[in-house]
Every structure is written in C-alpha cells, then in structure tokens.
Amino acid sequence: MSDLPNFERMFRLDGKIAVVTGGSRGLGLHAATAFLRAGAKAVFITARKAEGEQGINQAVDKLNKLGLKGKAFGIPANVAQESEIVRLVEEVKKHEDKVDILVANAGATWGSRFEDAPDSSSQKILDLNVRGVFNLAQKFSPLLEKAGTHDDPSRIIIVSSTAGTNVPHVGEHGTIMYSVSKAAAHHLSRNLAVELGPRNITTNTVAPGFFPSKLANGLIEILGGENELNDSNPRRRLGVPEDIAGVMVFLCSRAGNYINGEDIAVDGGARLAAGRLTKL
Numbered sequence: 001m002s003d004l005p006n007f008e009r010m011f012r013l014d015g016k017i018a019v020v021t022g023g024s025r026g027l028g029l030h031a032a033t034a035f036l037r038a039g040a041k042a043v044f045i046t047a048r049k050a051e052g053e054q055g056i057n058q059a060v061d062k063l064n065k066l067g068l069k070g071k072a073f074g075i076p077a078n079v080a081q082e083s084e085i086v087r088l089v090e091e092v093k094k095h096e097d098k099v100d101i102l103v104a105n106a107g108a109t110w111g112s113r114f115e116d117a118p119d120s121s122s123q124k125i126l127d128l129n130v131r132g133v134f135n136l137a138q139k140f141s142p143l144l145e146k147a148g149t150h151d152d153p154s155r156i157i158i159v160s161s162t163a164g165t166n167v168p169h170v171g172e173h174g175t176i177m178y179s180v181s182k183a184a185a186h187h188l189s190r191n192l193a194v195e196l197g198p199r200n201i202t203t204n205t206v207a208p209g210f211f212p213s214k215l216a217n218g219l220i221e222i223l224g225g226e227n228e229l230n231d232s233n234p235r236r237r238l239g240v241p242e243d244i245a246g247v248m249v250f251l252c253s254r255a256g257n258y259i260n261g262e263d264i265a266v267d268g269g270a271r272l273a274a275g276r277l278t279k280l
C-alpha cells in the first residue's frame, strides 16, 4: 500500500486565504466560488467597478449567500496601476496577515486590423496583462511568503490564454498584442516559479480556450457563434465554469503541491486543431 496521508482532504482548501483579481464576473468569479466551496476561509475579489450588475458588490453578496463557512470580501482596485496594487495589499492586510493563493486573472483584450490598432491599445493590454501581473506578484510576495511552507507552498496562478502559445486571430479582428501579452504572462510565470519557489511560493499558468464571458462573447459571435465553435473543438463544446473550478482547486490544493512553472491549457484540445485547414 502507498502512504497517502489525508487523501480525503487532498483537494480541499480549508482555512486558505485567496485573492482573485477580476473576481466580479467570468473566470475570476468561477475561481472565487470554487475556492469558497473547497473550504477557503476568505476570498478577496477585486475589480474596478464596485456597483452595478457587473460590479464587485453583487458578486460578494452572491458568494456570501452560498451559506459556506468562508467569507468573500470585495476591494475595488485597478490592477493595471502599481499604486492601486499597493493599496489593495494594504486593504487585504487590514483583514489578514498572510495570503495563500493569488490568482492574477483580470485581463484586457483588443481586436482590430493590424493597421488600425492604436498604441493606446497595446499600452492598455500590456499594463494589465503583463506589468500588472508582475506588480501583483511582487507586491503580494511578502504575504504569500508568510503563508507558504516547505510542505505546503503558497500559490500564484496567472490566467493566461491559449492565445499565449498559438496565433489565434489575425486580419480584420486580429488580437496580436493580446496574444503577445499572454505569451509574456506564460514566461513571467516560469520566471516566478524559479525566483519564488525557494521562498515556498509556486507559480503556474492556466491558459483557457473559449469560455462565454463579457470579454469573450464579442469574439465568439464574430467567429460564427457558439455552435460553430463547438464544432471546431475536439470536445464539441466551449468551456463551462466547472472546467475552471477544477483546475484552480487542483493547482491550489495539496494535489498541486509539487507543480511549479507549468502551463495548463483548459480548452478541450482546441489549440491543437486551430489550423485553417483543420475541419473536424
């Protein structure tokens, strides 16, 4: 028999403290929900908007109505700006003196012809998807270091995209700088894995394919809609919240303890069948 102590708790996050950027909707909200349902003690979600249908407050209300032991907290912050990240860290410190999990999920995209992309679009994308992620890791590292141990390291998860490893869209609705920013996020993750691993912090990348969301819905429509994309996916569907929940809990639980510097694509295999001549 193998020695697998506490196997029953292998995928649990009991007592953990998590920060999720872009947690008010979409993939970030899927991750925050999963963390609380896996036993996390506190999940701090952040986004720019506090009010309204898409704001943080409605998300926090919904999470706290799940009737779970852990609590959700909302802190508005623009994580494309260093000063806002510093403030976010200080706000979290008012509640907790350590952080076990940081999910750098908030991201921006831009679609246009190559010739039409203004410099401001590149700046917006790089500020949030690359500089912002670096700054988040840097400013949260003292709190992450405090929580991590040799046996149970703290976790940084960078939400990238399969666009970070392939060239998904050029031409009329090209997303060149988005794709470039996500490639940078992948390599940032590998660098952080080596830099922070000895400080008991692991870093990994989750690279989603298409999941219906405010960010993705426009492009999904442009590409022919959900049915068309289902047909071109080896699994014949787009991503659903459970797909993100599963990989997030896995990477942040004891089950993911020894994984460091990995990219995990969550796309049903679509990135492998992305060639223009591929017809499944």
Ligand SMILES: NC(=O)c1ccc[n+]([C@@H]2O[C@H](COP(=O)([O-])OP(=O)(O)OC[C@H]3O[C@@H](n4cnc5c(N)ncnc54)[C@H](OP(=O)(O)O)[C@@H]3O)[C@@H](O)[C@H]2O)c1
Binding pocket: 021, 022, 023, 024, 025, 026, 027, 028, 046, 047, 048, 049, 050, 054, 055, 077, 078, 079, 080, 105, 106, 107, 108, 128, 159, 160, 161, 162, 207, 208, 209, 210, 211, 212, 213, 214, 215, 216
């Ligand atoms: N959905 C997909 O198909 C897909 C595929 C591949 C990769 N991704 C990646 O997954 C991540 C989440 O995307 P999503 O589809 O869930 O998008 P979404 O539904 O549009 O959610 C984006 C979240 O980020 C927040 N946000 C945006 N800019 C921010 C900023 N400067 N500071 C703080 N928060 C900010 C938004 O809230 P506010 O607007 O209030 O700030 C919102 O909470 C992104 O990194 C994206 O690139 C998504």
